[in-house]
Amino acid sequence: MLVFLAAIAGKFCVAQELAYDAIYNFITKEYTLSKDGNVDYHYSSSLKLLTHQAFQRYFGESFIVYNPEFQKLKINKSRTIMADGKKVDSPHNAFNEVLPGFASGSVAYNHLREMVVSHTGLEVGATIEFDYNLMSQAKGMPYLMGEEILSFPVPVESCKIIVKVPEGTILNYKMLNLRLSPEITTAKGMMIYTWNFGKVEANPHEIYMPEASSYFPFLTFSTSPSLQRSLELFTNQPAFTDTRLPQTAVARIEQIKRSNSSDSKKIIQIRNLVINELSYLQIPSATIAFKFRTPAEVWESLSGTEIEKTILLAALLRQAGYQADIVASVPTHVLDTKWFNPLDINAYYVRTEIPEIASIYLSAIYEHPYNLLPNLYGNTLLLVDPAAESEKKWEIYPENSTIKVKGSFDIKSFSVEGKAELEATGRYHPFYRILENDKEINRILTGLCSGENVTAFKLKQSNLKRLQTEISMKADKSLTQLAQGFYEMEIPFARTGVNSWNVASLPSSRISPFAIPYFLIEDYDYTLLIPDSLELVTPKKNLEIRRDFGAMRIQLSKDGNTVKIRRMIEFVENEVNPLKYAELREIFIEWMDPQNRKLIFKKK
Template sequence: MKRIYIISLIIVSLISSCKDNKMEQENDAIYKSIKKIYTLNADGSIIYQYQHRLKYITHLSFNRLYGESFIVYNSEQQELKINKAETKMVDGKIVPSPENAFNEILPHLASGVPAYNHLREMVVTHTALEPGCIVDFDYELKSNPDYLPFLSENLVLNERVPIENLEIIVNIPENIELNYKLINAEGEPIVSHNEGLIQYKWTFKNSGINIREPNQSHDQSFLPRLILSTANVENAFSNICSQDDLKLTSDIEFILRNRIFGIKNSVKMIQEFKKIVVNELKDFNIPMEYSGYKIRPLIEVWNSGGGTQIEKTFLLNEFIKYIGFESEIVIAIPPSFYDKNVGCIKDFGNFYVLAHIDGEDILLATNPDQPNNLLFELKDYGFLNLEGSSINLPDFIDNTESIVSVNGSLKLNKSGDLTGDAIIKVQGIKNPYLNYLANVKSAKEVAASVFSSNSIIDFNVVDFDQNKSEVETKIEEKEIWKNQGDYYFFELPASMYGLKGEHLPALLNERQTPLKLSYPVNESYDFSIAIPEGYNFISPSVNKELRNEIGSVKIEISSNENLIHAVKSLKINTDEISPAEYANLKSILDIWNKKNYNEIILKLQE
């Protein structure tokens, strides 16, 4: 029995060793452990303690990736204490970081931002690094009682390299409630009581790595997360500002009146205000956690000549209210993040202005070139006002599908010039409704999404409203084909409002994270193209169709004497394609992107 037990131990050890070796062969470094401890004290102060043990495997790991650690904090409201920074070398020698390894600087994000020049960044340079060494790092950050209004965090549970053991510990007074939400991860906390505190402890083993691929969602909602807070949504957002913070001075109001003097068009007025907010005030890229999840008074924002994205949004909202429109600040939250009991502001969603303009509800960002109502783009998000109440979207937003369709009657002459007429219909996200309201000549951009702007000799708006628009255009484009000997190549027009505008890279065979499109694509084309006498259409006729769970594609290209007929349609049912669905998407797009299905080839007759 003793021999069997020893053999079993050896086998288990060998298996564990093989796993470790495989992991080290595939990664630049490995976190042996990460521990994050949050303690909310009875007086409202918060202590955050961070610890890690990181094993360096490659030279890249310490030359480019993890040679330094960076800690940004508010020196007026927080106190930083480094508990440990030492390296265990391969030979077992322990090397503490010397005094000159700790250097405090102004963070790059606060450069040129006087209002935030009290921010500091501690740069810790880890020493005695070599392949196989392990760095022990431990620091504490204590926040003053009046700095953070509540304890909250939005924690991503993986890193660029694997984490063998990740612990998240939260200590709060027994009279405080902690609410939390796990996303794309599983695990319940161990709850214990000790000396008037409740402790919540999550442990995650062998966390997967944070994989970076093209066309991931900006909100990164696909990552494993733990969102936690001692405040609910209503209380969290109510702390952002007071009514006194939103006051405008008479000087500011005078400037606003002058900027819109003589302008009767409501959208043009708002565009003028956007120009002030975006072009005349600098962008301060300061995350809200460094300002205690509060905005500065708008008078201070104005006088400082710049603001954060959120401060600018509040400023735009007050500008719009000043000229008599109803408007309010709303937060758009990814559906997987939202829980009314978990009031977390950090990386939780984006702030917008919801304005009631000429009888229509329009969602506005501070972007001065916003062409349409952002409600179409964000209709799958949850919307809350500053009181934490849900905002219901107009029915037509939910019921409107985003579509692009082009019908054209075109003609090629012997010089390769393309002329003809086309009707372009746009519905939903890409419909530039606000640009129409400001100037109907903006309709040219719809035609320019398909044909080059210089080729558009005339256009006419047949119909437009907030949902859709229809534009007729005449084009004349010089020498559109490419010539190689007796062969002439002409690419079929395609709209930048469709898949072409997504700028997808070449699709690999597999994908490990969801692929994000700006919207569920639905585009169609129907072209009749007359070719000049003395030329033959030599491309093979095409009749290709595929349908699967992710969408459909259909391409038909045929010819009759000197007339080519090309019909194409593409539909992708969702804007986010999971790795399991990716093969179906690739099958569809391999057909759609095939060069032979997008190109007309003519040959000059001998």
């Protein structure tokens, strides 16, 4: 009996392994802060390959990005232990330095390097042993910082994070999504903090997963001083203090200022100038020691990192006479106001004022058509200003994105005429695009209420918060023939929102919470008058699903030649527990079902 149970257990373990392409025997990451401020990062791992795909697609090479100006890389071990126990060290030509892809096309950052390590002797059952040190000189932010997200593509049998600081140095840290305190010891004048995570499951690889810091074990740590002092150190560099612009930049701004455009349009023109005419370099700030170039240098190089383009955008707006503040976004649950880790910053924005209208937030890398506030929920914004005498921060609270459409349509033979009242906010309101071209209103809805079918619109209100308009439409070919005597017509709905989430088909089960992209309400109320020559074939429907995270209603009724349609969907929570995933999936499937989005007619 014991032998039988052991055999079953052995087969179960093998089955568990084969569910993945590989498995880490261990991963150890060690940070050491020396008394002179230098930081040594030591990485060590052992990876067992379980499939051919593991080394042909995923783990055949290792990549290490570093900056030779203040970092030195030392590879201690790159060895493969083959299935038969033979040890194969990577040869000299397996180590190749290249320019990181994110620095391509940039003269300012063409000194950055990426070490590509090609592992040799790979086969199913082989184990890759990899070990290196990355030593960083004290440059940039004068303290140790680190951020570790316990998310791996394959399981890890043993994971450990170690941080060593000189005795007397305070290490600030925060652990999220896991109740684990470090083991603290002392040795050779160093305080040693050890987080032993043990076994870590593989990332579930599911769509619409929560932010990493909200779901996976997340460790952030730093020896930084207070938040205020950290921001002072962060902005104590020419990038923030030398805001002079080249004459060519000043000339472009003067050209925009002389135009007859409104302030809103001028601000968006300046934003689009930075986004479209300067390349975006996705270089991590830590790789360049949090040292950024001045607005003049960024302008003349025609490229910049996110923070560099943000600083330039602020400088250009000020040159045009507008107030402009640089802000950094940090997840509220990550931020600790007693200390600061710049690695926790997830985005930068410019806050500016449209005179006599509203305060707005602009991205310097993404041409967003709508008010950004619904996107920023869950974050705290920090003012990044070298002249600030104290820390200034504010939390962003949730805002609904809504679209409400009420329309009446008259079907005449195969054409449709009618009017619709439309109200939109948040992600449904393309405020900035409408500023540039009010015909963007024609693209908010699909089908018979879009494009050339819109014969006229009456703009009642369009500001940052809300759009209200009346659409008149006429579609000559709105009914599509399906078969002899049968026709279909698509019900108009928003192009954005749930329709753009690609949730028509979803897996039947889920491990992680489902992250709803944003709070929303979609409400469509249509009345159709059909001619005597057509008969509605689509059956009546009255479906309503209400859950604590949201609701959906689909109604279709007929009274003589009048057809009434009501479609409503709402989400009031930003995450849905996996235990309620089946209920969420049901809502999505019903909402996206083509049979619920079209009307079928039969010619009498």
